[in-house]
Amino acid sequence: MLEVSNLHASVADTEILKGLSLTVNPGEVHAVMGPNGGGKSTFANVLAGRPAYVVNSGSVNYFGEDLIAKTPDVRAKEGIFLAFQYPVELPGVRFWQFMKAAVDAKRKHAGEKELAVREFDNLWKEKATQVKIDPELISRSVNEGFSGGEKKRAEMLQLALLEPKLAILDETDSGLDVDALRTVATSVNELRSPDRSFLVVTHYQRLLNYLTPDFVHILVDGRIVESGGAELAVTVEDTGYDRFIKAGVS
Amino acid sequence: MTSTLTSTDRYQAAYQERIAVGDQFSALREKAYRRFESVGFPVARKGNERWKYTNIAPIARAEYQISITADSSPTIDEIRSQLPFGDTWQTIAFVDGIFSEGLSTVGDGRPGVSIERLSATDSPLTSELGSIAQVDEDDGFGALNTAVFADGAVILLNGEIDAESPVHVLFVTTERSQPTMTSPRVLVIAEKFSKAVLIESHIGLESGVQFSNAVTEVAVGEGASLSHYRILEKGHESFHIGTTRVRQEKDSSYTSVSFAFGARIGRDDLHVLLDGPGSECTLNGLYMTSASDHLDNHISLTHAKPHATSKQLYKGILTGKSKAVFSGQVLVEKDAQKTYAVQRDMNLLLSDGAEVDTKPSLLIYADDVQCFHGAAAGEVDEDAIFYMLSRGLDRETASRILITAYADEIINHVETESLRAHLRKSVDKLLPVFHF
Structure with missing residues (x-):
């Protein structure tokens, strides 16, 4: 479904991704790990289409189409979801209204009818229960006044509602205590399905204690220097990134 | 300078016409006209802080028809759909300065409120006219209104009316063959312990030049509570100068929420005098400017007595080549100990050509007070968009x-x-x- 070949990308004229290649098949969970500055978040943002991230060369093929040519909203409507490292607060924008607009935009793009208020409301309640989020919290403005953990859980609610084909979690574990981490991981596990893939970007192995990836990739200096199974994450936990950094340089 | 003479002649003729009618305001009008003659319009901006950011030369330059008769303006049904309107509202309406029976719904004898026309009342309340908005203020606009206004509303609030049955004073201007000046005038007396909602709308349906020069006086009595919602929705060619003067007595509460959606030149000059201890005042506003609109919010507030609270929040959204001004001054007098005052103006700039001058200020002569102010102008957050x-x-x-x-x-x-x-x-x- 996703085929990234020799991707080079820059932020503010500095090349961060330097020939990244990766293939994700439906239903797979891939973890992308690596040291700070290696390009993990850049990779996540390039896939979602953040404007400041410029693709210089290489390709990203998504279900047979050129993903890079599509605007961020079209990517989202076609099944890409980015769970933000720092979810943005939208003062005065009610969460319910925001998500109804998002779900409707996606349905319209797929040639489906917009949901009636009642239909969406039922879906909203069902998904809120599924990701165990406080209904009072989400009756407010989007992310406004949410704690770090609440914001991440709210991202999971959005993921559940938008039912993406490729969910990218950008450092979702950062700033979470163990309980919040476990809750978020549980949500992700429940949202796994044969036609939904995950790309989990993380610095630490700890999220992967609760969320077993099919593949682990080590991203150093803009390139994947090693790929393996879940056991690779354990190795990282034991030995750190030093030996990969050396490998990346050599 | 023939045009200036012509304009002056027109103002004088309008004044003399009012004197000839001989209503109970003749003495006041005379004083007002003398004041207008001596100060004129504030066209000289140099050293004039009150008009530093707003050039009213186009208003002074234009020649207006002042005394008008009803003509074949749009029918009530045509304009009603474009106006703020509610089935349960009590509306007194003026179209191009003339009382509109068709748009008005007053006089159904509801308790708690009395609404009369200034041109057809023998209410002793009218002696209050000119006592809150005084004709010897710096600007000539208020004085000119007082000298020439032909009609308006006097509203007595003496009970409790709920928010869904507000009193609505509506001034509509329509397309006319030549520039026209109207002088909307409103006097509101909220008696002791009354509670009410008042809507004041100035709506322009024209595409040409119209000038409305409005004065509203509001007295909020002891323990009374008044919400005053004010709407300015004019065409991109029109001018509006609104002078609003509010006096609050002990333990009263006054809330103004103003909405300005456009005018070639629009000015909302609002002053609130907190003249009683324990009074509360909230002034909020939203202004949206586009094209070459210029909207000036000139807000001032005087804390004259102790234990009073004032809160201000204004928000602007600007686009095109429009310009907005927020000038807010809070004056805390020597006796106004235990004052709490907060003032904030925020602006969202959507185009490179839009401009805002925002100047909140505090002048504090008491020593035991809590006062805060702030202003901000910025663009839409790109992170939020992404x-x-x-x-x-x-x-x-x-x-x-x-x-x-x-x-x-x-x-x-x-x-x-x-x-x-x-x-x-x-x-x-x-x-x-x-x-x-």
């Missing part, structure tokens, strides 16, 4: 949602649901030009 795009919303939808939310913060201060609906419609209508 966040919305990443959820599948296109730019237009994201823009609509963010701008609506920004405006809603002020609209939500309005208690009257039917008015909130009208205001949201007004914002929606503007959205095609307000986007990022």
